Amino acid sequence: MKQHVRCAVAALLVVALPGGLPAQDLGLSGTDAKELASYRLTMENVKKVRAATVLMLEAMKKDPRFQKLRKIEAELEALEKKSELTEAEIERATVLEAQKEELEASNEFEIGEANSLDGMEASVKKSPIVTNALEQAGLTPREYGKFIMAMIQASVAAGFKKSGMIKELPKGVNPENVKFVEEHEAELRAMQAEFEKMGK
Helix, strand or coil, X not given: XXXXXXXXXXXXXXXXXXXXXXXXXXXXXXXXXXXXXXXXXXXXXXXXXXXXXXXXXXXXXXXXXHHHHHHHHHHHHHHHCCCCCCHHHHHHHHHHHXXXXXHHHCCXXXXXXXXXXXXXXXXXXXXXXXXXXXXXXXXXXXXXHXXXXXXXXXXXXXXXXXXXXXXXXXXXXXXXXXXXHHHCHHHHXXXXXXXXXXXX
């Protein structure tokens, strides 16, 4: 349930990291790489993704499956804090773990498995929570996928550059996007703090 929001937030928050994957290692095809290289990050699309992510978080909090998952996680956490468990508590923990795995396995949006823009777009369309949030924020699933990949590419490249690990940007990375990440690092980090607070 939380994977789609984590991906959106990660795309906003992977800012000036000292390590990560070079852009050419993202597994994109030639067509995808060209489409992504021509995509420009702007504060307008950052704000749209931020708005969509807020809507996703709000919708998830109301989703019965997410509420059930949160209760299970809270109960498991309480059991883990005990120094010793009774036999009944051990059985209860086993049941809870199975329920948790079942809920997580039913995740309708596994963006981590998408290795192309088409795959990412298809994954996004599987989730009513995500598609509704994107529509309200004025983004298409394709634009959302491009934003995520472009932000991760630019942020990782900016991180390598900042740490001195590279002197030239990897082929296919839009230098304007790297410049954008560098110039807006403070704003992106402010969003990180906002999402971390909302996620608690």
